[in-house]
Amino acid sequence: MSDTASRPIGVFDSGIGGLTVVAEIIRQLPHEEIVYFGDTARLPYGPKSPETVTQFAIEDTEFLLSRGVKMVVVACNTASSVAIDTLSSKYDLPVVGVIRPGALAAVSSTLDGRIGVIGTEGTIASHAYRREIAKLDRDAEVLEQSCPLFVPLAEEGWNDREVTLVIAHEYLTPLRDAGVDVVVLGCTHYPILKGTVGKVFGPGVRLIDSAEETAREVAERLASHGLAREPGGTLEHRFYVSDVPHRFKEQAERFLGGALPFVEVVSIDEIGGAI
Amino acid sequence: MSDTASRPIGVFDSGIGGLTVVAEIIRQLPHEEIVYFGDTARLPYGPKSPETVTQFAIEDTEFLLSRGVKMVVVACNTASSVAIDTLSSKYDLPVVGVIRPGALAAVSSTLDGRIGVIGTEGTIASHAYRREIAKLDRDAEVLEQSCPLFVPLAEEGWNDREVTLVIAHEYLTPLRDAGVDVVVLGCTHYPILKGTVGKVFGPGVRLIDSAEETAREVAERLASHGLAREPGGTLEHRFYVSDVPHRFKEQAERFLGGALPFVEVVSIDEIGGAI
Numbered sequence: 368m369s370d371t372a373s374r375p376i377g378v379f380d381s382g383i384g385g386l387t388v389v390a391e392i393i394r395q396l397p398h399e400e401i402v403y404f405g406d407t408a409r410l411p412y413g414p415k416s417p418e419t420v421t422q423f424a425i426e427d428t429e430f431l432l433s434r435g436v437k438m439v440v441v442a443c444n445t446a447s448s449v450a451i452d453t454l455s456s457k458y459d460l461p462v463v464g465v466i467r468p469g470a471l472a473a474v475s476s477t478l479d480g481r482i483g484v485i486g487t488e489g490t491i492a493s494h495a496y497r498r499e500i501a502k503l504d505r506d507a508e509v510l511e512q513s514c515p516l517f518v519p520l521a522e523e524g525w526n527d528r529e530v531t532l533v534i535a536h537e538y539l540t541p542l543r544d545a546g547v548d549v550v551v552l553g554c555t556h557y558p559i560l561k562g563t564v565g566k567v568f569g570p571g572v573r574l575i576d577s578a579e580e581t582a583r584e585v586a587e588r589l590a591s592h593g594l595a596r597e598p599g600g601t602l603e604h605r606f607y608v609s610d611v612p613h614r615f616k617e618q619a620e621r622f623l624g625g626a627l628p629f630v631e632v633v634s635i636d637e638i639g640g641a642i
Numbered sequence: 643m644s645d646t647a648s649r650p651i652g653v654f655d656s657g658i659g660g661l662t663v664v665a666e667i668i669r670q671l672p673h674e675e676i677v678y679f680g681d682t683a684r685l686p687y688g689p690k691s692p693e694t695v696t697q698f699a700i701e702d703t704e705f706l707l708s709r710g711v712k713m714v715v716v717a718c719n720t721a722s723s724v725a726i727d728t729l730s731s732k733y734d735l736p737v738v739g740v741i742r743p744g745a746l747a748a749v750s751s752t753l754d755g756r757i758g759v760i761g762t763e764g765t766i767a768s769h770a771y772r773r774e775i776a777k778l779d780r781d782a783e784v785l786e787q788s789c790p791l792f793v794p795l796a797e798e799g800w801n802d803r804e805v806t807l808v809i810a811h812e813y814l815t816p817l818r819d820a821g822v823d824v825v826v827l828g829c830t831h832y833p834i835l836k837g838t839v840g841k842v843f844g845p846g847v848r849l850i851d852s853a854e855e856t857a858r859e860v861a862e863r864l865a866s867h868g869l870a871r872e873p874g875g876t877l878e879h880r881f882y883v884s885d886v887p888h889r890f891k892e893q894a895e896r897f898l899g900g901a902l903p904f905v906e907v908v909s910i911d912e913i914g915g916a917i
Binding site: 407408414415416488489492515516518519520522523525529530533534537610612613614 | 682683689690691763764767790791793794795797798800804805808809812885887888889
């Protein structure tokens with residue numbers, strides 16, 4: 368195993384949503400070590416300008432590089448849609464975003480070419496998935512729906528409540544009635560609500576979990592670059608945030624699906640920004 | 643009328659919630675002119691450190707001063723709880739926050755001394771209302787409850803939906819069962835949901851609308867300082883934001899209860915910060 372292959376995978380997001388991607392990487396690649404950075408002091412990225420988000424993405428990447436990572440996973444829809452090209456050309460290591468893997472899986476799964484995409488208002492208004500899907504299949508029809516209450520419902524931990532199902536019906540019935548056969552969960556928070564979303568669409572509609580697809584892409588890129596870590600040795604995942612919001616630990620552990628072994632707060636100044 | 647009295651009242655918030663305070667000022671003081679600043683590029687203030695929020699509050703105030711205001715209303719719970727003293731001592735004009743007026747009204751309204759306070763997780767965790775109420779009445783019992791989904795529900799415009807009532811019951815039943823006779827709506831978004839909250843508590847519980855109480859305090863302070871504007875002349879309210887989020891106009895008009903006559907985007911650099 369090369370020295371580089373033994374290094375950790377770096378993952379960043381504007382907050383805790385990216386931990387669903389981490390959970391999937393750990394599940395699919397149990398021999399890999401993770402360094403996570405959640406830019407909780409500067410979230411949300413969604414409403415900010417592409418220039419600002421790109422600058423933040425560079426600073427987040429620099430922080431991960433300072434921790435010796437071999438790959439950077441942009442586990443944030445907003446940063447993936449505006450900053451992937453900049454990061455890929457600026458840094459000499461593989462950079463994986465969350466949008467392309469989800470778009471690829473949607474195009475290869477749909478039978479009728481009618482694809483639903485759900486996400487935050489920012490993601491939906493950016494049409495990032497629609498654009499990426501169009502690059503892969505010009506004939507695919509993409510129906511987009513924002514679900515603004517899903518993030519706060521996931522953060523509240525109300526994934527199994529009746530009220531969440533009522534809200535999901537409200538948002539998703541138009542997509543279901545439009546006859547999509549594939550739906551992309553286009554937000555890193557949404558895997559938490561996958562069960563509820565599945566109840567609305569029923570078994571005939573395939574849900575694309577972008578966390579799962581991103582982890583699959585990470586595995587492929589590691590393999591193709593000869594960067595997969597060999598089994599053995601002690602793994603120590605590390606989690607950094609730029610601020611500790613209320614109920615951070617409880618929420619983070621729900622998103623990660625397990626205990627947080629190590630969390631350190633780094634100041635925004637340290638990662639290069641100034642607020 | 644002094645030259646100063648003819649000047650506008652400045653109001654700032656981290657976003658659009660403060661528009662419920664503006665709506666109340668316009669209702670109670672129809673001869674006053676408003677300059678509003680919503681720091682939408684840097685919201686939310688809730689999770690940020692007191693030092694950062696104080697710095698933002700100073701910058702927001704400086705921006706309003708540059709527009710010639712005679713008074714500053716801090717229509718933001720977080721900034722009110724950490725920055726009122728700094729602003730009051732730094733600037734030679736009246737500064738009014740949203741917490742003290744709500745606390746005063748609660749203490750003077752309660753018969754049993756059992757006061758409920760509802761707000762965002764940030765406001766509730768800060769115990770800002772509890773502290774302010776304790777200063778006014780050491781014996782009052784304060785029961786606090788955070789309602790994290792209320793802000794997104796108000797922003798979504800779902801104030802009259804059945805699902806909102808179900809969620810309100812979930813959050814508020816413990817307070818109702820504890821026998822509070824007064825409840826402070828401790829978030830500038832909550833006046834939008836007042837009807838729903840009232841349904842849960844029933845007619846025996848008085849709801850304190852901190853927007854209403856703040857507007858009342860504004861009226862008193864203007865009168866005591868000889869700063870009330872005389873009727874007559876043309877009024878032109880002005881609204882500034884540091885970023886235009888998705889659906890801004892629709893949401894802002896719901897919060898304001900009317901059409902937005904003038905909105906201008908000012909860059910964060912212009913108001914003194916750097917993100």
